[in-house]
Amino acid sequence: MTNKPLIEPQKKQAHLTVDSSSAQPQSKHSFQTVYTYIQTRIQRGDWQAHAKLPSVRQLAEDTGMHRLTIFKAYQHLKEDGHVYARDKSGYYVQPPALQVLTNEAELGLPLFQGNLGELHRIEANYQFSKALITPNLLPNHYFAEYVKQVFDLYPKLLGTYATAQGDLELREMLQRYFTKTSQFHVHADEILITTGAQQAISLIAEVWIRPGDHVLIESPAYASALDVFEQKGAKLVLVNIDANGYDLVQIEQAMQKYKPRFFYLNPTFHNPTGVCISAEQRKQLVDLAAQYKCLLIEDDTCQDIYFDQKPPLPLFAYDTEGYTIYIRSFSKYVSPGLRMACIVARPEWFTPLLAAKSLADGGTPLLNQKVFLLYFTSNRLQQHIEKLRIALRIRLEIMEEELSSTGWYYESPQGGFNLWVRLPDHISVPELLARCLKQSISFVPGSLFDRHETSQQYIRLCFSFASEQEIRTGIQQLVAIAKDMESNSSE
Template sequence: MQIDIQRNVEISLSKQIYQSIIDRIRSGLLQEGVQLPSVRDLSKQLGVSLVTVVKAYQELEKEGFITSIQGRGTFVKVKKSEEVDKKEETLSYDWQLSVQDYLPRSQFARFHLVPEKIHLSSSMIDPGLLPNRFLEQEVHKMLSNNPRILSQYGEIQGDAELRNAMHEYLKGFEVPTTPENILVTSGSQQGIDLVARTFVGPGDVVVMEAPTYPGAIDVFRGRGATILTVPVDKDGMRVDILQNLCDKHKPKIIYTIPTFHNPTGSVMTLKRRRQLLDIAQSIQSIIIEDDPCSEIYFDKKPPASIKSMDHHGHVIYLKGLSKTLAPGCRIGIVAATGSIFNRLLAAKANTDLGSPLLTQKSILPFINSKRMLDHLKKLRTALRIRRDLVLELLSQHSPDGVSWVIPQGGLNLWISLPSWLDSNHVLLEAKKQQLTFLPGSACFLVEQENNHLRVSYSYMNELLLHQGITILCNILHSEISSKKASGSSPYF
């Protein structure tokens, strides 16, 4: 079991060990019944004292994540409420536990595609709201006109026609770029990964928002980065706190989702965008501006992108088309300049030699057509209706002590529970009723705040949204009533 210990941060070593093991348990990388290394073996492996490991194990056992059996060892434990029926395994793969891996966590994958009927955990768009029939027709037409496309490789940088189309498309977001400075990726997630594998190594400092997109946390943790976090308020990343961090440390990367932030839905003000860019320029850092869905605004357009103000090549801009157009095509772009772009292109070549040509050609006729504009307009209307439905239901049925942020766009709604109520426990109860959401702990890296959750109103239709939010509110009523009746939190 690989645990990255960072000795130059303010978090105690025992806390780092504790958090790393929790991350692996919640990611499914350490499953029920798996034996953990002995205190002595782990302290030797990590180069820390026995007391440090003992303290971490004691805290894990106190929280119910592990159990120690005298004479046998320490094992991952699943609370009774988390237990599921398991088929008997006829084959043993225990030997695989001896093969070391370097995955510190992969929490987001657990909530991406789930078996529950009411799926509020992943910010995807209802397929019924996407232009499926038009894209189907275009694929048939393309294959009829050019049947050899299935036997052709595309350019590593991406199809030239698509890059030209994306150059025109990005003008609407005030993103200054050229087709030569656009790299087509297999979704925005690959864009994050390319930046990380190109520029981030063990010990490099990365600044992220807290909370933030779990998939980005997973990537940067996997690179062994020293991650520092900056809280988010209604106006986006707290740049005053960022400035204080940068006075003490020099981050190599600052990762931000300034527009309809995931998970909180906040929008960074234009003033803060300028301040963030000024900070990055002063310390020679790279900003990753992740822009998954700035097209989905409900009232007014969001402020201009940070990239639009970047004259010295500090901003790497990521734009995904998967959510708003064609998830099955997995198309995203990276816009960057100078040697940074050249190195990202080399990383793309090393990764997959280029994204599939078929999917790139499939969306090409749609991007800059009137159909795209009409599609986005209808999409904004449909998602606003669903957002309003969720807000109305929460206002009517949620118990006292529950609050939320009203998003002005995007796909998600961030809900805060009473401080003592763990959303992971609420999720266990929700799954029993075929409902799932994203627990807030997945969105925090260091000091996890468990009393938050994210629901995505974009994937389920109105009927299932109504059912899901009603179930969620009933569970919250039950948990809070139980707390009031006992006079103390059921978890302590």
């Protein structure tokens, strides 16, 4: 890995011109000019997957064509699968979900080229791509009991909207919870309830990113965060994370040079690597943030999913200057169906976030908040989490046991849901994924987490969604497919 920050290069903009010698620039074929122009730029890579395209009005002004002509071109591009539309937002580049292998086309296998969400939508018997807990490990019967209790306690619940900031009773409970477990003091007015961590990331991007802004982010990093920041037009400055944590010199140099809007990081059982940053590095990061007035966006989804000892306190607990915004998700291990998370921020950062949340959905569903409140404060939850840690550790050990004979490199995580595995250079990860998907085995290629090429030989294997037997059988099959590839390449 290089220690130099990397910024995504800007593409040189091309311009659409209309043949002025044409006697009928608005002829029935003029929309084809726009169609061809956009299609060509997409194909040559000027606009990447999910990039926002020029608006109908902008293209009409640039070309002198009628807006209906531009609209017709976009409609044809949409019908042909080159672009997709978002309501009240515009048109975006449609990523190719599948692409035929070019160097080994004789295999007849499709090469996956989509994003993480598209990969998750592919059904698989051996599911190692989803960093979620299988419903079989959740106390579903107890959930049903608590839902009934909620309606006894709050009989008018379904006829009531939640406030945009979130239920006060829930925020006061979280206030006490953070004081007790994370040793930081926060007022209920500094807590914003969100519909999952993904919404929290989107709200922060909406508030603080403008096209061209620099954003520090780990390499590798949570794939969906990368997509959100790029869609907002951010220039990503990548900083390395490995088994030793961060290169703090690299981070300080990046803060000095780029004056980034913020540094988005996942220091506790990092996704995808599983790394847990030391308390000492957390303190140093907080000091750097204060020195260079750089916001730290701390994404914490696995604080309670540890195997031996608790992780260090969140960055927010060490921050006395108020430069940390804390995202805490409970979705993955309390109840994924409730999509419960929160943002904790000091008053100077809080107001724009609340305004963005108000515009986004007016408030997370009140029913979800009350069910979560009742269950989260129960003794059953703590019993459930203890059992869950044991079950996940057993699944990790089974996965590592089945990989032990391969010689593949990985660091055993001390918590979380993922095993970050480096494959030998002679194994093509895209081809391995194509072969595995054909056999109903799914994993995530490292390229989805990295805008460098340093993670191309890595794969993320999630041990939380499959059963113990599915892990054993599925990993055995994955290893067999990889060995078959190696045998064929050596012939």
